[in-house]
Amino acid sequence: MAVAPPVGGLADAVFDYAEEDPHRVALGRKDADGRWHDVTAATFRDEVLALAKGLIAHGVRFGDRVALMARTRYEWTLFDFALWTVGAQSVPVYPTSSAEQVFWMLHDAEVSAVMVEHEDHAMTIASVIDRLPQLKRLWQLDSDAVTELVEAGVHIEDEVVHRHRRAVTPDSVATVIYTSGTTGRPKGCVITHASFMFEADTMASRWESVFHSKPGDEAATLLFLPLAHVFGRIVEVTAVRGRVKLGHQPELSAKALMPDLVSFRPTFILAVPYIFEKVFNGARRKAEAEGRVGPFDKAVEVAVKYAEAMEHRAFGTGPGPSAGLRMQHQFFDKVVYKKIRDAMGGRVRHAMSGGSGMERQLGLFFEGAGVTVYEGYGLTESTAAATANPPERTRYGTVGQPLPGTTVHIADDGEVWVYGANIFSGYLGNPQATAAVLHDGWLATGDLGALDEDGYLTITGRKKEILVTSGGKSVSPAGLEERVRAHPLVAQCIVVGNDRPYIAALVTVDQESVDHWLTMQGRPPMNSADLVRDPDLEMEVRRAVVAANTAVSQAESIRTFRILAHQFTEEHGLLTPSLKLKRKAIETAYAVEVDALYP
Template sequence: MREFTHPPMASAPPVGGLADAVFDHALEDPSHIALGRKDSQGQWRDVTSADFRDEVLALAKGLLAEGIRFGDRVAIMSRTRYEWTLFDFALWTIGAQVVPIYPTSSAEQVFWMLYDAEVSAAVVEHEDHAMTIATVINRLPQLRRLWQLDGGAVAEVTAAGRQVDDETVHRHRRAVTPDSTATIIYTSGTTGRPKGCVISHGNFMFEADTMVARWEPVFSSKRDRVPSTLLFLPLAHVFGRMVEVATIRGRVKLAHQPQLNATALIPDLQAFRPTFILAVPYIFEKVFNAARRKAEKDGKSGPFEKAVECAVRYADAQEAKAFGTGPGPSASLRMQHSVFDKLVYSKVRDAMGGRVRHAMSGGSGMDRRLGLFFAGAGVTVYEGYGLTESTAAATANPPEQTRYGTVGRAIPGTTVHIADDGEVWLYGSNVFQGYLNDPKATDAALHDGWLATGDLGSLDEDGYLTITGRKKEILVTSGGKSVAPQQLEERVRDHPLVAQCIVVGNDRPYIAALVTLDSEAVEHWLGMRGKALMTPAELVRDPDLETEVRRAVVAANTLVSQAESIRTFRILAHQFSEEHGLLTPSLKLKRKAIETAYAAEVEALYRS
């Protein structure tokens, strides 16, 4: 199949903007619990629709008093927290445009985004962020105001607007239309300087309303349970932003968690107890690997692996039944599954708070077997695909027919087309308006409304999309063999000891790989084998560890021909990090930067 179109379920409203939902909901149901936030003692407290409306209105008044006007661009540089959502909707209320910035961005990255977007004011989380901006402030003459969340920014701005009347705010709000720009989100810059994606209120309203309507089992809940989610994705990323908008518009209780690590995340999941989560595959891998390590420590690795196999077979049988190619799980498999549900699967669900039954995954590919495991364990993960330029999801697996290992079908109102060279093209109301100040890049990406994604993929007979790589990342060996590195890298990463993998081989005689290790998994692995802790330099020379990584490489090579296989690899002492410029803020590999930083190691892979 070369093209798949899904009829629309929702459309962008003909009038209004994103902030209207805040005021409409407060008017219709003021006592509805709209958000959850932690108090000073770390306890979760409810925020009603009326409470949130009042805070948004008061902050919007303050922004007007501080000189922010319709069409002005205001940057937010922070981790994911309640105040970001508050500022988003206050700024949208007065027609301002939000420019999100990752809190880990370097001074030069911050400078470029603030300069390119002609930002007139910025909200930062704390003093370190303020100092980052201070180092480049002399090159930003248009930047007039700087507020610090940890320095009382909300109270400060709110106090400034006490004399502004409500009608002044509403006059601004009524001037916002679906075509108005809501945000400028900069791409992660894997292949060059970040580009500012111009996304309208209508883009977000179409995307959010479509997701809420089509994935109703995710965004709704049982009658006695308020639908809720804990947002821990970066709000600087379009995925996190879409979740924010969808939950507010869909009347889903929204809470925030600023730290994307298991130590901080797991306790908050267990305290807040969301009904669904939206995450990247990394999170699901962490939950699974933590469960496996615990089972090994408790001497129950055998039963755990049997439970995993049972979950995979159970979900695989359910999938076959959904597509009419099988009868579903057998009676014996259902009985075995019921036993493991009490012994194993319930504990996996407890790690996510105990109430999660649905989840959505995006950002990168999820291994089919991992998806089947979670489905068999009682948490259906709907994998999807999208870009900043498509306002997050362009495809996703439908609730009634999830095909694990794919990124699903076009969301309603969207068309997916596979070009002659295998590139994925998208069309729909979620496609962005273009790149800010870059008509050449816009013309290269948009063709009569079609978005050329730069990703390579294929559609099966039912319209399910599989992403196979990036056009710019295809490696061509000196023998002329074209190799897509993504599937090899993802399969190597399936091994619990592997943190990252980058495949190299452009203009080289064969394919090779650099591999980094998961420190937690390695520490557990050493302990289970009675080995003493080692330094990173000792680890990379350990023959047993090398054997484990070789198993991962061999497994990856089963996916490709001999000419495309990884011939050799090297284990690195340290992970690729954003701090060293080797990862984007969304944790994608910066291939050129990595190959430059590890040029000596790459050369060593090709010495005879």
């Protein structure tokens, strides 16, 4: 079990790394032409030190809060560790945030300086700056802010920076991360250096074996999760503390991501289920276009059976794959599974998934295809993961066991409570909200779940999202929505029915998959208005709904649904930056469509 060190802070790892192994490659950095360049531990240390001097020269002091508003890129990690070096607190802001969201976070956190990525972000800040009298500095990455700061700090002595660094203690605040605000105004989670160090070191010690493609190789991961989200931040911190080569990719989309996976060649990745769904659906579409969908589907069936047999063997409930199944698996490994691994860079054998639930069958498929996906669960308030599947015994369909040093308890009403050194200090300036979730060190997560006989946690829904029909039936929508989304043509699903006579759903479709589906039927492309009335598409979505309903009682089943012309987007305020549904906003925006489901 990892124990947070009694002294020091997060930045110390950068300086210790450079001292002990200066020539080891710590990061990969992509240039404007798309080529990757190695950054050694010593080079990164020197860049952090130089930027820290610049921050001091620009008036950043111990305990100051500095906002970071950018996509996932090298400079974010550089700024994070430079700020921690001088004892400042970083406040991540999603680059897609609206002006009012930005104002609220900067005002609430009393931010004194902001790093933004480009002019659009700068203009967003400018539109609210008259209401932020405490904001004194703004740096723009695409206007060479790093060079500007480094030049400003040239006259600062190294020892000045180190005095700041040595003043940081584990209980110092490292960051204030704002919640995504699915149910109201975002709240600032205060997270200490100790919580980050405990979380990162626990992950690095317990899951170190999965960082590698094979024993003895150099571990490397490509970070494409938003660094404004706690999941992305813990990847960043764990990579530096665990000495894993770290690359950055700014686009959380399969189209932008896949080429960088191939060029960077990570040994493992950390992602959300959306990415694994895209990889799978893309591979199936390609097979169908080449007239090989039959063999592909057979390969999927074999992968799932093989993974289930391996799972049974791991838990002592079966002998493992039969000789015949092993032969089939070996055949498909060459003709199907290897291509999927190659699409992920060729070296990925392990992955971690979080942020939302992954469908069991999808996890089993990737396991059978040679990429073990360890699903976990956590919140911003728990500094990312509170539970995760262990390397030697993964139980698909669950989010694993509590991390070493962390305890999970299921309250009488089914709510998941978590206790450990990774639990946050509270909500910034909001003791009432803090008291509502922290009880003698226990975090009441707001999620509903169950622990099995082996201590594996299954998340069944959110307390605040439970629907109660007019007949008094309580329904957790998350499981139904996840099962409907398993259909390749479905992009999103939101279940409705609160105070209504039955459960219904609004469904959006994946345009890329639909275009491919139409092509395979020999039909021309269709505009969205015609598509939502297409009887064949409706039949496909109905199949997804019927399949989802098999897992619940009749009273909990989706009775009817409506296909929408457009997906829910963050730009329209219907998704959080981490792609979670904003239920109230969606039901308000589509009130007419929801009412039409209940004639």
